[in-house]
Amino acid sequence: xxxxxxxxxxxxxxxxxxxxxxxxxxxxxxxxxxxxxxxxxxxxxxxxxxxxxxxxxxxxxxxxxxxxxxxxxxxxxxxxxxxxxxxxxxxxxxxxxxxxxxxxxxxxxxxxxxxxxxxxxxxxxxxxxxxxxxxxxxxxxxxxxxxxxxxxxxxxxxxxxxxxxxxxxxxxxxxx
Amino acid sequence: xxxxxxxxxxxxxxxxxxxxxxxxxxxxxxxxxxxxxxxxxxxxxxxxxxxxxxxxxxxxxxxxxxxxxxxxxxxxxxxxxxxxxxxxxxxxxxxxxxxxxxxxxxxxxxxxxxxxxxxxxxxxxxxxxxxxxxxxxxxxxxxxxxxxxxxxxxxxxxxxxxxxxxxxxxxxxxxx
DNA sequence: GAGCACGTACTCGGATAGGTGTTGTCCGAGTGATGCCGG
DNA sequence: CCGGCATCACTCGGACAACACCTATCCGAGTACGTGCTC
Numbered sequence: 020x021x022x023x024x025x026x027x028x029x030x031x032x033x034x035x036x037x038x039x040x041x042x043x044x045x046x047x048x049x050x051x052x053x054x055x056x057x058x059x060x061x062x063x064x065x066x067x068x069x070x071x072x073x074x075x076x077x078x079x080x081x082x083x084x085x086x087x088x089x090x091x092x093x094x095x096x097x098x099x100x101x102x103x104x105x106x107x108x109x110x111x112x113x114x115x116x117x118x119x120x121x122x123x124x125x126x127x128x129x130x131x132x133x134x135x136x137x138x139x140x141x142x143x144x145x146x147x148x149x150x151x152x153x154x155x156x157x158x159x160x161x162x163x164x165x166x167x168x169x170x171x172x173x174x175x176x177x178x179x180x181x182x183x184x185x186x187x188x189x190x191x192x193x194x195x
Numbered sequence: 196x197x198x199x200x201x202x203x204x205x206x207x208x209x210x211x212x213x214x215x216x217x218x219x220x221x222x223x224x225x226x227x228x229x230x231x232x233x234x235x236x237x238x239x240x241x242x243x244x245x246x247x248x249x250x251x252x253x254x255x256x257x258x259x260x261x262x263x264x265x266x267x268x269x270x271x272x273x274x275x276x277x278x279x280x281x282x283x284x285x286x287x288x289x290x291x292x293x294x295x296x297x298x299x300x301x302x303x304x305x306x307x308x309x310x311x312x313x314x315x316x317x318x319x320x321x322x323x324x325x326x327x328x329x330x331x332x333x334x335x336x337x338x339x340x341x342x343x344x345x346x347x348x349x350x351x352x353x354x355x356x357x358x359x360x361x362x363x364x365x366x367x368x369x370x371x
Numbered sequence: 372g373a374g375c376a377c378g379t380a381c382t383c384g385g386a387t388a389g390g391t392g393t394t395g396t397c398c399g400a401g402t403g404a405t406g407c408c409g410g
Numbered sequence: 411c412c413g414g415c416a417t418c419a420c421t422c423g424g425a426c427a428a429c430a431c432c433t434a435t436c437c438g439a440g441t442a443c444g445t446g447c448t449c
Contacts, residue, residue: 020392021289022198023319024432031315032293049381058296063434069383082442085381098318111326113197117208118342120234123353131347138341139207142274142333143199150287150326157318165314166294171307177299189380189444196431200393225420239395245422258403261420365404365419 023106029059030067030105031098031162036182037077038093038163045093049086052185056178067105074104083189094160099151101159111150112143199282205235206243206281207274207338212358213253214269214339221269225262228361232354243281250280259365270336275327277335287326288319 033053039046054064068087071077076096077087089096114137119128136144167175209229215222230240244263247253252272253263265272290313295304312320343351 021286023288025289025291026432028288028291028293028315051381056298057293058298059293060434062436065382066384066434072382079382080442081382081440083380084443085441087382098315110197112199112204113201115201115204117204117233117235121354122232122234123350123357129350131345134345138338138345139204139274142330142338145333146326146329149329150322153322153325154318157321162314162318169307169310169314174299174305178297181299202393227420236395238397241421242395242423248422255421256403257401257421259419260404261402263421 023102026067026105027102029064030071030101031159032057033059033064033067034071034076034089034096034101034159035163035166037087037089038159045089046182047080047084047086047088048182048186052086052182056181071101071104074100076100076104084186089159092160093163094158096159097155098157098159098162099154102154111147112140114140114143199278202243202281203278205240206247206277207335208233209235209240209243210247210252210265210272210277210335211339211342213263213265214335221265222358223256223260223262223264224358224362228262228358232357247277247280250276252276252280260362265335268336269339270334272335273331274333274335274338275330278330287323288316290316290319 033050036048036053036056037045050065050068051061054061068077068079072079072087075090078090079085079087116133116137118137119132121128121132124132209226212224212229212232213221226241226244227237230237244253244255248255248263251266254266255261255263292309292313294313295308297304297308300308
């Protein structure tokens with residue numbers, strides 16, 4: 020097991036499809052299309068996007084032709100934003116104030132035992148801060164330009180065609 | 196919930212009782228004494244110490260008068276060592292190679308899709324490294340001197356007496 | 372051709388379920404020191 | 411006085427249980443839009 024689950028990974032990969040890789044404006048895409056394109060569970064991806072919307076990272080529009088769009092420019096959404104939105108703001112360490120549980124103390128621990136921050140807690144806070152600042156330095160836009168440098172142009176065009184095709188054939192009733 | 200559970204917190208607090216706060220050499224103390232002094236579950240603390248021993252941080256001695264001692268000097272045991280010992284070496288992120296799941300690919304994804312490290316994975320690896328180096332900079336000895344500066348000398352003396360008393364009355368049969 | 376009803380695809384939210392990790396608890400086996408008893 | 415035996419406390423390790431979380435699935439309700447029918 021890893022500390023961050025697959026939800027973070029799914030969310031980041033899915034959000035990259037809303038940046039349009041430097042194209043003309045951020046597209047509106049449905050969670051179903053995004054999920055199917057990556058062979059992910061459509062229901063689960065939908066659930067993740069509701070969390071992203073509550074965090075204010077994406078904006079939803081309902082109905083046919085509905086979908087999600089980035090609420091801010093891609094260079095204003097950091098990896099840390101996505102993690103906090105999907106996993107919830109989890110502290111690295113939750114101090115249980117063990118130092119106040121000494122058997123030598125009576126009913127109420129002495130005041131000095133709770134003074135200041137627990138030394139262990141302080142170490143953890145520093146480490147958490149280091150990790151968060153590192154994660155806050157990477158934006159969706161940076162990730163998008165990175166993948167743009169890896170995938171061949173033909174592949175990129177094919178992907179755009181796939182999404183446009185899905186979008187165009189939406190709501191079209193099958194003749195019966 | 197926090198990313199690190201209470202096991203890490205318990206382990207660090209317990210290990211501090213093996214440093215002797217700059218006294219004369221590291222003492223041998225039983226998990227039961229250490230746990231009771233902090234009103235923790237003795238069974239659970241014992242389980243934690245077996246993990247610490249497997250990681251080579253402490254050395255156990257069996258039988259009456261048995262207990263645990265630090266396997267290395269306290270300034271050679273980092274907080275990171277303790278975390279890895281107790282929680283197991285968990286990566287921050289486990290890349291599932293979502294990029295290889297594109298619906299446009301056939302049976303086998305093209306070679307370029309798996310080339311290099313996934314951009315998302317790279318960001319996570321940097322953050323993990325930042326956190327680990329931060330955690331590796333704090334040692335048990337530093338934590339011990341920190342608490343030594345907080346707890347009053349009388350309290351420290353009382354604690355030492357408590358442990359010596361427990362140690363002396365060990366194996367003493369109650370007259371029936 | 373204009374207006375209306377219908378169906379479709381979408382989001383939203385809750386209920387549910389299996390798998391996994393965490394936090395303890397309990398217990399038996401093995402080990403070493405201590406106390407007691409018999410020689 | 412001394413050696414052996416029982417006993418106790420301790421470690422070790424596994425089994426077990428309650429609980430929470432993660433991942434995923436399923437379903438109903440509400441909403442916007444295209445289609446087709448009616449006038």
